[in-house]
Structure formats: C-alpha cells, structure tokens
C-alpha cells in the first residue's frame with residue numbers, strides 16, 4: 001500500500017511533522033470535549049481520526065482550523081505555533097477543511113463560495129472571469145460536474161459536499177481535513193474523492209480523515225488515531241489494526257453490526273402506495289406490512305426521500321393513492337400522518353430534524369405532545385418521563401437532557417430524532433438514512449431498535465444509500481431509480497450486484513431514450 | 516464565526532456555568548436591576564415613593580398587556596407591526612359603540628382586535644407571506660378603519676351622544692389595595708398567557724420559531740400555531756386599547772402609535788430573539804418595567820423630553836448587544 005506513493009513518503013518520515021498537536025484540552029460548559037489530546041500529521045500521509053459520536057473529533061478539527069480556541073495545549077504548524085482561535089490565520093497558513101455540516105452560503109454561486117473571502121481581484125474589483133475559470137479548474141479536479149454559476153442552494157447534499165472540497169482545494173493548503181465527507185456520498189462519489197485524496201497525497205499534502213465507515217479507513221488510511229471520550233486512546237499504522245480491533249479501541253467492546261437481523265413476522269398491511277407522483281417521483285407503488293423492514297434502495301436523486309416526504313404529507317402529491325391499514329387517505333400534513341401512526345426521521349437532521357436551540361428532551365417530545373390529545377393541558381410530566389426514559393436507553397451523550405440539541409455531536413442528534421418517534425409509538429417509521437454519521441456502536445443499537453420494532457409488530461420503511469445496511473437489515477428490498485420503482489427483491493434474492501443493477505437501470509434507459 | 520468562543524468560559528468557573536444555563540432569565544433581570552438602582556440613586560429619593568411607583572404601573576399596564584402579545588408573535592419568529600393601530604382601533608370601536616352598553620362595546624372592541632389578528636395570521640400562516648410586510652399592510656387598513664369610525668378625531672362619546680360611563684373611567688384610574696386596578700388586568704393577562712404557554716399550541720410556539728421545517732416534520736401543526744399566535748396578539752392589543760380608553764376617557768384613532776415600538780423594545784430588552792424560538796415571558800414583563808422606569812427616570816432626573824427617546828434607544832442597543840453576546 002505504502003509503496004505506491006513516491007517522493008513524498010521518504011522525506012515525510014524523516015522530516016518533522018507538518019502539524020503537531022500536544023496536550024490540547026477544550027471544554028464546553030459542563031462537558032470536557034477534549035482532554036490532553038495529541039496528534040501528529042505527516043506530509044503525504046492520510047491520518048484517520050476515529051472515535052464514537054461525541055468523542056471530540058469535530059472539536060479537535062475546529063481547533064486546528066482556528067474556529068475554537070483550546071483551553072490549554074499547543075498546535076504547531078510547520079514547526080511554528082498556530083495562532084489559537086483565528087480561522088483566517090489558519091486558512092492563510094494552509095489549513096483547509098471540509099466540515100461535517102456543509103458550511104457554504106446557499107444564496108451564492110458555486111464560484112463565489114469557492115472564493116468566499118478571497119476572490120481574485122484587480123484594483124479592488126473582483127475579476128469574475130478569472131474567478132469562474134479558477135473555480136472550474138478546482139471543480140474539474142474534484143471531478144464534479146456542476147457549473148460555477150449554479151447557486152449552492154440548488155445542489156443536493158452530495159454535490160454541496162463536493163463543492164466544499166473544491167473550496168478547500170482553492171486554498172492550496174498543505175493540510176487538508178475531511179470531517180465525514182462521504183456521509184451523503186454514493187459509492188461512485190466516494191471513489192472520486194479517494195482518487196483525489198490519493199493525488200493530494202502524492203503532492204505531499206497532509207490529510208486528516210474522519211469517517212464512521214470502517215471500510216473507507218482501511219482503503220485510504222495510512223495511520224489511525226483513536227479518541228475516546230475526548231482522550232487520546234491509541235495511534236498506530238493502519239496495518240496494525242483489524243476491523244475488530246479498531247472497533248474495540250473506539251467502543252471498548254465488540255460490536256457485531258450484521259447479526260442483528262431476526263426473521264420477519266407476517267403481519268397485516270400498514271401502508272400501500274399506488275402510482276404515487278410527487279416532485280421527481282413519477283410512479284411509485286409499494287407496500288409495508290406490520291412486522292417487516294422494507295429497504296428502499298437507489299442512487300441519490302432516485303426520488304426515495306421525495307417519496308417519503310410525499311407519504312407523510314410534507315410535500316404535495318400530484319397523483320396516486322395512499323392507504324393506511326387498508327383505508328385510503330389524503331394526507332396533507334405530517335401532523336395528519338402522525339395521527340395515522342406514521343412518523344419520519346429525515347435525512348437532514350439539522351435542517352429538518354431538530355430545533356437546535358431547544359433542549360434535547362423538548363425535541364424528543366414534540367410528536368408525543370401533538371398526539372397526546374385529550375382534555376385540558378397536555379400531561380407534560382408523563383411526556384417528559386417517557387422521553388427521559390427512552391433517551392436514557394438510547395445512551396445519548398452527554399446525558400443531560402436539558403442542554404440544547406445543537407450542542408450534541410452529529411450521531412447523538414440522530415438518536416434524538418429517532419427517540420421522538422419511539423416516544424410517539426408510531427406504527428410505521430420511515431427512516432431516511434438512519435445511520436448517516438452514526439458511530440458503529442450506535443449503528444448496532446439503531447439496528448437493534450429497528451429489529452425490535454419489527455418484532456413488536458410495527459413496520460419500518462428504511463431509505464439507505466449504504467448497501468450493506470440495506471442488505472443486512474431489510475426483509476424486502478425495493479429499488480428505485482429516476483423516480484420509479486425498478487424492482488423488488490426478497491432478502492434471499494438480494495445481492496449487491498442485483499440491487500446495483502436495478503438502481504442503475506434508469507441511467508441506461510435514459511441513454512437509450514437519448515439515442 | 517471568528518472568536519465564536521468568546522462567550523464560552525471554561526467550566527471551572529461556577530458563575531460562568533450558572534450564567535451559561537440561565538442567561539436567558541438572568542440577563543433581563545440584570546438590566547432591570549441596573550436601571551432601578553440607577554433610578555433610585557439618581558432621583559434623590561423621588562423614585563421610590565408610592566405615588567411614583569403607582570404612576571409607573573398605570574403606564575406599564577397598557578404596554579404590559581400589548582407586549583405580551585408581541586412576545587407571543589416574536590417567539591414564532593414573526594413580528595406584529597399592527598399592535599399600535601389595533602390599540603387605536605379597539606379604543607375607537609369601544610367608545611363609538613357605547614350606545615349599546617359597556618359590555619357589548621367591550622365585546623365589539625375585542626372582536627375588532629380578533630379580526631385584525633385573524634387577518635394577520637391567515638396571511639402569514641396560510642399564504643406564507645412575510646410577517647413584517649403583512650402586519651405593516653394590515654396595520655394601514657386598521658388605521659384607516661379607526662380614522663373612518665371617528666372621522667379622524669378623538670371622541671369621548673358615541674355618535675348617538677352616549678358618553679363613556681363614569682364607572683369605566685373610574686376603572687381606569689381607581690386603586691385596589693394601593694395599586695391601579697388596570698395593573699390587575701395586566702396580571703390577569705400574564706396569567707392567561709402563562710396558561711397559554713402551557714397548552715399544546717403554546718408549547719409549540721418555540722419549535723415553530725426555532726426551526727419551522729423541523730417543527731412540521733415532527734407533526735406540529737405549524738399553520739394553526741401561527742394563526743393562533745397572531746390572533747392572541749391582536750386580542751391582547753385590543754385589551755390594551757380598552758385600558759387606554761378607560762384611563763384617558765376617550766377613543767383616539769392614533770392612541771396606539773407609541774405602543775408599537777415600545778412593545779417590540781420590551782420584548783427585545785426581555786432577551787427574546789427576533790429570529791424566533793427563544794425568550795421568556797418574565798423577560799418581557801421586566802422589559803416593560805425597564806422601559807417604564809427609564810421614562811420615569813428621565814422625567815425625575817429632568818432630562819429633557821426630547822432626549823428621552825435617545826436614552827431609550829441606547830438601552831435597546833445595549834440589550835440587543837447583550838442578546839447577541841449571549842448567543843455566541
């Protein structure tokens with residue numbers, strides 16, 4: 001593996017590290033996010049930062065990029081101490097980052113975002129032509145086909161993430177940081193990113209890479225540092241780790257992700273969609289029964305999330321029928337869907353899942369509060385108790401349910417949204433990318449919850465771009481492409497190849513039509 | 516993002532930890548205490564006299580009731596610029612329908628407020644128009660309505676000649692247990708709003724203002740919550756109009772004008788975010804009292820009336836500054 005990179009490696013290992021973190025600590029009110037953390041990054045090396053949700057990865061990254069100021073400890077860049085808490089300094093010193101939550105300005109164009117803050121100018125005027133050309137060059141290098149003039153808000157999450165990568169490239173950084181860049185990527189986009197990272201490596205750039213996908217780490221990483229509860233746990237070359245030993249280091253116990261599945265129990269039909277049309281959804285028919293998990297697979301843009309949103313009445317429907325427990329219904333709002341026992345966990349938890357400035361417990365109780373119809377004031381005591389109990393079983397950290405949801409790490413936020421529908425005891429749960437950005441331990445817990453719901457006679461419709469997740473958790477798999485259902489596979493028939501074949505069938509059809 | 520951490524202190528300092536948890540409540544308390552102390556010191560004892568404090572409550576009650584409504588709307592991330600004209604409208608409807616008797620006149624005035632509120636609410640909630648523009652436009656309509664009813668003049672009796680009964684004006688100036696009767700109306704309104712905040716709809720004000728899209732997907736009936744908020748705001752403003760007529764003894768088509776900006780100022784000084792989703796009712800009450808003490812103070816200390824507004828402006832800027840500092 002290491003033999004591939006030429007010149008950069010030998011010099012890297014002999015010279016001093018590009019970036020060195022020692023004894024860095026950082027606390028937020030009530031939480032010690034990082035304690036005495038150390039990290040060393042070398043030129044031409046992909047350094048993977050691993051740890052559970054809330055381990056402090058993003059916090060460390062924000063210290064490296066100057067967004068946060070550490071309480072104590074030092075960071076040196078090329079042997080010089082970094083100026084703490086000064087993002088501009090960090091940027092100019094050559095630290096580029098792609099954050100976990102995309103930080104582009106939605107109203108601006110792609111080119112404007114790439115050069116935000118430092119556009120090419122002449123006599124104080126922005127050179128628009130030069131800016132577009134330069135932006136195009138960086139976009140080409142990332143391999144993404146969007147025009148520099150497109151507004152960022154018109155791009156999907158994966159495309160935005162790629163634009164963020166191009167933006168970091170434009171800095172000509174010597175340190176590049178990727179905080180869960182692939183969370184919303186499909187396999188092809190991951191491949192593209194990896195070939196870019198390999199070429200950055202050859203250019204002698206030091207790379208910090210965060211992901212909860214262990215396979216990616218073993219594919220692209222050179223070295224792994226594990227954080228646990230904000231403390232340095234272990235650092236070693238990737239070859240010293242196995243899949244299991246890495247999980248052991250992060251979680252402190254063995255986790256088996258794919259043994260959770262239990263056979264489905266035959267149940268009555270919960271949901272039936274016939275010839276649904278809405279937004280990019282052209283023709284979708286499917287059913288979900290009690291006691292089963294239906295996996296909805298497909299490429300990003302296939303219309304899976306739109307199908308889900310239309311079912312719960314979040315988006316208007318153009319045609320088709322929806323029946324719940326055999327009764328046809330026109331569902332015009334998520335509140336109405338909830339009354340029929342349908343709840344959804346959306347893919348974009350910050351934008352659509354949580355009210356970030358409200359507390360964890362309040363956020364987890366909204367659906368139950370709405371459903372707890374009855375005379376007089378809502379029974380807040382009972383609602384709070386139920387939510388608090390569920391939050392405890394979800395092992396959300398930090399465990400104080402009264403802190404604002406925005407202060408939790410990504411994976412823990414996901415668990416809050418899930419808790420909301422567990423509290424409301426929804427019969428049918430629609431989960432849109434339920435484990436995106438969730439650590440292995442929590443992923444196993446979420447899988448466990450899904451399987452338990454199934455055995456309790458509830459139905460689950462799970463949208464996922466993670467093929468392993470689809471294959472390991474579903475009882476039935478429906479594959480969508482270009483707004484249509486392309487096929488349905490039973491658990492036994494389904495293989496990676498067959499799902500992909502169906503998911504890609506639309507592209508070939510489109511090509512046929514074009515020809 | 517620069518210096519984003521400036522407001523976050525290390526965990527060791529217990530005061531910092533308490534502050535970070537309760538700053539939303541503590542901030543308006545702090546501002547209020549500072550202003551009261553300033554008033555007590557600067558006025559050489561003229562501030563803390565029963566007569567002066569009573570006077571403060573007379574003025575505070577009207578604003579207090581209206582600011583409660585503004586608070587509700589601000590929590591949803593909206594704003595109601597029609598509060599002032601709704602006060603005026605209610606006041607002229609009340610006096611001009613005195614011929615029907617006091618109780619029907621009160622009912623009509625409140626109904627007038629309700630109509631304004633439902634109009635605001637419907638346009639904002641159903642048509643999803645921006646609250647700033649909607650309430651500004653509805654305010655213009657309500658203004659004309661108030662003008663038409665009285666031909667543009669202040670009135671002290673109905674067109675049929677029925678004057679405002681003495682009972683009403685007594686209500687506006689009487690004391691009960693040493694305090695203005697109108698201030699009990701304020702307390703009653705506070706009680707009602709506190710109750711409202713505990714209902715389902717009231718609890719949903721915060722998520723609707725904090726993140727509307729997330730609120731909707733969480734099964735919250737966003738449209739209904741918004742509609743109710745604007746309706747409640749305007750009805751409270753109408754109550755303010757009634758209190759005004761009772762106190763001044765007239766129906767005035769421009770009576771409400773000063774109350775609009777003061778109601779927003781009170782909510783802001785109370786620590787609520789104009790972006791919605793946060794703010795306490797205690798803060799708004801203290802905001803009203805802070806404004807009252809402030810104008811009282813400028814009177815007592817002998818600052819010229821022309822300067823009063825400037826002092827108020829400075830305090831508002833200070834409060835907004837504290838708000839943003841706190842949220843970093």
Ligand SMILES: Nc1ncnc2c1ncn2[C@@H]1O[C@H](COP(=O)(O)OP(=O)(O)OP(=O)(O)O)[C@@H](O)[C@H]1O
Pocket residue numbers: 028029031032033051052053054055056057058059060100397398406407408409410411412437439
């Ligand atoms: N702005 C903040 N205010 C208060 N606490 C915070 C803030 N940001 C992070 N934290 C806390 O610091 C700890 C570390 O969070 P961080 O986001 O660094 O975790 P992470 O390792 O990136 O997790 P994930 O894998 O879920 O993204 C968590 O306990 C989190 O709740």
Ligand SMILES: [Mg+2]
Pocket residue numbers: 057058059100179409410
């Ligand atoms: Mg993170």
